[in-house]
Amino acid sequence: MCGIVGLFLKNPALQPQLGALTAQMLKTMTERGPDSAGFAIYGGGAHGRTKMTLRGVTEALRPDFEKSVLSLSDSATFSYRDDHLVVSCPDDAVSAIRELVAGYGSDVRIVSSGDSIELYKGVGLPEDVAARFQLAEMSGTHAIGHTRMATESAVTTAGAHPFSTGPDQCLVHNGSLSNHNTLRRQLVRDGLSFETENDSEVAAGYLSWRLSRGERLDEALTASLSDLDGFYTFVVGTRDGFAVLRDPVACKPAVMAETDDYVAFASEYRAFAGLPGIESATVFEPEPQRVYHWEHAA
Amino acid sequence: MSATLSNHQAIDLRESTIRELNAVLQSEDVTGSWLVSHPEGRHSIAVGLTAPIDIIIDGQAGYYAGGMNQHANLVIKGNAGPGVAENMMSGSVRIEGNASMAAGATAHGGLLVIEGDAGARCGISMKGVNIVVRGSVGHMSAFMAQSGNLVVCGDAGDALGDSLYEARIFVRGTVKSLGADCEEKDMSAEDLQILRGLLEEAGITEYSAEHFRCYGSARRLYNFHVDNAAAY
Amino acid sequence: MSQSKNTPPRTTPRFSATFDQFTISEIQRAAATGIYDIRGAGTKRKLPHFDDLLFLGASISRYPLEGYRERCDTDVVLGTRFAKKPIRLKTPVTVAGMSFGALSAQAKEALGRGASAVGTSTTTGDGGMTPEERGHSSILVYQYLPSRYGMNPDDLRRADAIEVVVGQGAKPGGGGMLLGQKISPRVAKMRNLPEGIDQRSACRHPDWTGPDDLEIKIEELREITGWEKPIYVKVGASRPYYDVSLAVKAGADVIVLDGMQGGTAATQEVFIEHVGLPILSAIRSAVQALQDLGMHRKVQLIVSGGIRSGADMAKALALGADAVAIGTAALIALGDQSPDLAEEYAKLGTVPGAYDDWQEGRDPAGITTQDPELASRLDPILGGRRIANYLSVMTMEAQAIARACGKSHLHNLEPEDLVSLTMEAAAMTKIPLAGTDWYPGKNGF
Numbered sequence: 001m002c003g004i005v006g007l008f009l010k011n012p013a014l015q016p017q018l019g020a021l022t023a024q025m026l027k028t029m030t031e032r033g034p035d036s037a038g039f040a041i042y043g044g045g046a047h048g049r050t051k052m053t054l055r056g057v058t059e060a061l062r063p064d065f066e067k068s069v070l071s072l073s074d075s076a077t078f079s080y081r082d083d084h085l086v087v088s089c090p091d092d093a094v095s096a097i098r099e100l101v102a103g104y105g106s107d108v109r110i111v112s113s114g115d116s117i118e119l120y121k122g123v124g125l126p127e128d129v130a131a132r133f134q135l136a137e138m139s140g141t142h143a144i145g146h147t148r149m150a151t152e153s154a155v156t157t158a159g160a161h162p163f164s165t166g167p168d169q170c171l172v173h174n175g176s177l178s179n180h181n182t183l184r185r186q187l188v189r190d191g192l193s194f195e196t197e198n199d200s201e202v203a204a205g206y207l208s209w210r211l212s213r214g215e216r217l218d219e220a221l222t223a224s225l226s227d228l229d230g231f232y233t234f235v236v237g238t239r240d241g242f243a244v245l246r247d248p249v250a251c252k253p254a255v256m257a258e259t260d261d262y263v264a265f266a267s268e269y270r271a272f273a274g275l276p277g278i279e280s281a282t283v284f285e286p287e288p289q290r291v292y293h294w295e296h297a298a
Numbered sequence: 299m300s301a302t303l304s305n306h307q308a309i310d311l312r313e314s315t316i317r318e319l320n321a322v323l324q325s326e327d328v329t330g331s332w333l334v335s336h337p338e339g340r341h342s343i344a345v346g347l348t349a350p351i352d353i354i355i356d357g358q359a360g361y362y363a364g365g366m367n368q369h370a371n372l373v374i375k376g377n378a379g380p381g382v383a384e385n386m387m388s389g390s391v392r393i394e395g396n397a398s399m400a401a402g403a404t405a406h407g408g409l410l411v412i413e414g415d416a417g418a419r420c421g422i423s424m425k426g427v428n429i430v431v432r433g434s435v436g437h438m439s440a441f442m443a444q445s446g447n448l449v450v451c452g453d454a455g456d457a458l459g460d461s462l463y464e465a466r467i468f469v470r471g472t473v474k475s476l477g478a479d480c481e482e483k484d485m486s487a488e489d490l491q492i493l494r495g496l497l498e499e500a501g502i503t504e505y506s507a508e509h510f511r512c513y514g515s516a517r518r519l520y521n522f523h524v525d526n527a528a529a530y
Numbered sequence: 531m532s533q534s535k536n537t538p539p540r541t542t543p544r545f546s547a548t549f550d551q552f553t554i555s556e557i558q559r560a561a562a563t564g565i566y567d568i569r570g571a572g573t574k575r576k577l578p579h580f581d582d583l584l585f586l587g588a589s590i591s592r593y594p595l596e597g598y599r600e601r602c603d604t605d606v607v608l609g610t611r612f613a614k615k616p617i618r619l620k621t622p623v624t625v626a627g628m629s630f631g632a633l634s635a636q637a638k639e640a641l642g643r644g645a646s647a648v649g650t651s652t653t654t655g656d657g658g659m660t661p662e663e664r665g666h667s668s669i670l671v672y673q674y675l676p677s678r679y680g681m682n683p684d685d686l687r688r689a690d691a692i693e694v695v696v697g698q699g700a701k702p703g704g705g706g707m708l709l710g711q712k713i714s715p716r717v718a719k720m721r722n723l724p725e726g727i728d729q730r731s732a733c734r735h736p737d738w739t740g741p742d743d744l745e746i747k748i749e750e751l752r753e754i755t756g757w758e759k760p761i762y763v764k765v766g767a768s769r770p771y772y773d774v775s776l777a778v779k780a781g782a783d784v785i786v787l788d789g790m791q792g793g794t795a796a797t798q799e800v801f802i803e804h805v806g807l808p809i810l811s812a813i814r815s816a817v818q819a820l821q822d823l824g825m826h827r828k829v830q831l832i833v834s835g836g837i838r839s840g841a842d843m844a845k846a847l848a849l850g851a852d853a854v855a856i857g858t859a860a861l862i863a864l865g866d867q868s869p870d871l872a873e874e875y876a877k878l879g880t881v882p883g884a885y886d887d888w889q890e891g892r893d894p895a896g897i898t899t900q901d902p903e904l905a906s907r908l909d910p911i912l913g914g915r916r917i918a919n920y921l922s923v924m925t926m927e928a929q930a931i932a933r934a935c936g937k938s939h940l941h942n943l944e945p946e947d948l949v950s951l952t953m954e955a956a957a958m959t960k961i962p963l964a965g966t967d968w969y970p971g972k973n974g975f
Contacts (some may be wrong), residue, residue, distance in 0.1 A: 228755045250437075324756070
């Protein structure tokens with residue numbers, strides 16, 4: 001149970017402000033989710049290179065970890081924000097680095113990977129989490145954030161949203177699924193692995209599983225209407241855009257605002273109050289069972 | 299706008315809290331006209347009012363604006379969040395923009411006017427309120443509606459009037475589907491009179507009552523019968 | 531008579547344990563009518579209960595208090611977290627929510643009179659507040675339910691506390707029901723319904739779903755009532771750890787946890803018997819949730835569902851509850867199931883002790899009815915006295931136990947004052963099995 005925010009910029013001039021605007025939106029959703037917060041921010045990728053966001057590379061581990069990565073790929077770069085690390089490396093070094101990370105055991109995790117995604121999350125009030133990762137200073141093309149009030153799984157960093165289970169993909173969720181345990185078992189049989197008992201991670205994994213079979217995002221989301229039971233509002237991030245889906249009953253709130261400069265999504269209008277030009281935005285609520293999708297031209 | 303609002307007593311929600319706002323509006327000796335600026339989607343604006351005062355909310359309201367209203371007249375100049383005018387008893391709430399889900403939920407009386415569209419479950423469990431929507435309403439509107447009137451000048455979504463009791467529903471546009479136990483009724487002279495009165499009261503002059511259709515309860519679920527079991 | 535050589539001995543007719551007589555009658559009834567069985571009251575199956583716990587009285591290692599001389603206080607304050615005007619009860623047993631509609635006006639008045647006489651509260655139900663119960667209840671908790679029948683801001687402000695009902699122990703996840711026989715003109719008017727129809731109520735609140743929206747709803751209710759009144763949140767016991775945690779996060783002052791033994795005016799038999807948790811198994815995880823949030827005793831916990839005596843009350847308090855609520859027991863105290871009514875029960879096809887057709891409104895005791903003649907059989911003044919007597923007995927019983935355990939306040943009872951009689955109770959409560967220091971799961975086995 002949670003607060004969701006999302007901001008997709010149409011006007012590139014706003015890109016330097018993306019982090020600041022997202023941080024402000026995230027803070028307004030504190031009451032909806034005081035336990036933990038997280039965000040995915042897209043942008044700044046370079047052709048032929050992958051960004052991997054890792055959690056758990058402690059200060060003690062850093063020298064050894066960097067040395068090992070550089071021995072696999074001498075052009076790798078490292079950018080630390082609190083307990084998260086973004087490694088940028090050539091695409092062909094990704095699998096070797098994944099193997100290296102696996103050797104560090106479960107304390108070091110790859111939380112996202114892709115051309116442009118970076119993903120940060122942590123336990124605590126949204127404002128504090130945003131400050132820890134200096135979200136306000138980040139720039140990019142689009143961002144998705146989440147504040148969590150844990151329902152049935154633990155308040156941990158791993159249980160915070162967004163969940164990323166595929167390249168450049170992430171999902172945030174407000175609601176409560178009622179058949180995620182069965183679905184998780186099916187997906188595990190199909191080779192997926194899950195880090196938490198969280199229902200939202202199952203939704204993310206489900207969509208990634210569909211996408212990995214070659215389906216388009218809108219097809220995968222449409223299929224989720226029949227395979228996922230319960231109450232949900234999903235916002236899904238991809239390299240070029242984001243999508244929104246509400247379950248057929250649509251009890252969980254969702255509101256969108258569109259101007260010539262951006263498309264914004266939130267659980268409540270309050271999150272939009274600080275956005276530029278919001279007074280003249282088109283404000284509407286996504287309809288249930290309908291996939292909304294915004295994309296930058298590739 | 300400032301010229302027409304110059305005689306209002308003003309409360310700026312960037313300077314005052316919701317508690318301060320409501321405490322003033324709920325006080326026993328409150329009178330006159332009030333302007334609430336910078337609502338910015340905050341919740342529970344002007345709830346639990348009891349005095350016949352006029353209030354303009356100059357922007358977007360969050361959840362439950364005008365909740366349980368008695369006698370006061372509210373105008374929301376932007377959109378309203380979930381449960382606007384929930385359980386209203388009397389007075390009026392007018393929304394110049396759109397209303398989110400459950401607008402007028404369980405309201406007993408008064409008039410709720412939505413100039414734009416209303417979301418899902420508009421008028422859910424309504425108990426006597428009159429709701430007039432210039433635009434369209436979402437799915438499951440008037441679910442379990444008990445009494446009162448819902449007027450929709452645009453279209454209605456799925457499952458309109460599901461499990462309806464004695465409320466009347468008027469729709470000018472299309473109805474995507476009717477809910478269990480809701481059926482179209484012949485528009486009686488009394489229905490027509492009620493509808494005309496509501497359109498007039500809501501200030502809607504561009505639509506004629508003759509172009510609406512009337513829906514009500516088929517009353518098949520009023521007492522259990524095995525042949526209607528599928529509707530339960 | 532000598533046995534014929536041609537007829538071998540017959541075996542005694544043997545009934546199936548699976549298809550027992552009740553099951554057979556239920557299948558036959560379903561086949562004949564085409565509708566599930568609807569009835570009132572709570573579960574009738576045998577469940578682990580407070581009887582499976584015993585107290586350890588004091589002796590040499592602990593010293594008891596003198597039974598009739600030394601003080602053993604019983605007061606409790608509810609709603610200390612946010613409300614300006616918390617509720618002060620003289621005894622930690624309150625009367626649970628039961629609607630006017632389900633009960634007669636006389637019964638509601640009697641409950642109010644009885645509760646007021648001993649300094650405790652009573653609760654409205656799914657149907658609004660009557661002047662009788664407000665007038666005769668010195669402390670009245672106003673229920674805020676999905677149907678919002680009779681909900682209005684004047685009564686909200688007249689109430690002493692507000693109970694947001696999310697669920698009920700008899701039917702967690704289900705909505706209310708009141709069958710046509712009980713929708714009298716007055717009930718119909720209060721609920722804005724046509725007379726004599728079967729009322730079906732919603733299972734979810736119309737304008738909020740989930741803890742994040744509940745938080746906003748609670749704030750609205752506080753704004754409407756000037757932050758004066760305690761806000762309770764009532765849940766049926768099913769996932770108590772999570773539900774209690776989320777109600778606390780959403781801003782509740784008090785949690786009401788209702789076990790599956792709790793009664794109902796009318797619902798499906800299948801719901802009553804197959805959904806929910808026995809209250810014994812739910813208290814520990816509810817208390818654990820409060821403790822994990824640092825909110826035990828700060829957000830008060832009221833438990834209900836099959837509370838019958840001062841012993842049940844003392845055990846619930848020892849497990850960590852702040853108060854208990856009674857429903858079915860209060861109706862029995864008023865005269866429900868009385869052997870004096872055996873002849874009339876026989877006419878309804880039942881016997882005293884088994885009467886559960888509360889939905890039919892033909893209660894010979896005049897309690898679960900809207901029939902004027904039947905309802906007039908219950909004298910609210912006498913009924914009030916019986917309720918007061920019963921509540922006093924419960925309190926004195928709990929005090930007797932507490933003093934024996936050396937406690938000068940009921941709230942000083944603690945889990946270590948108890949032992950479990952059965953493995954089931956030990957597993958559910960983590961109270962060691964009598965004579966051991968072990969409960970199932972302890973030390974990994």
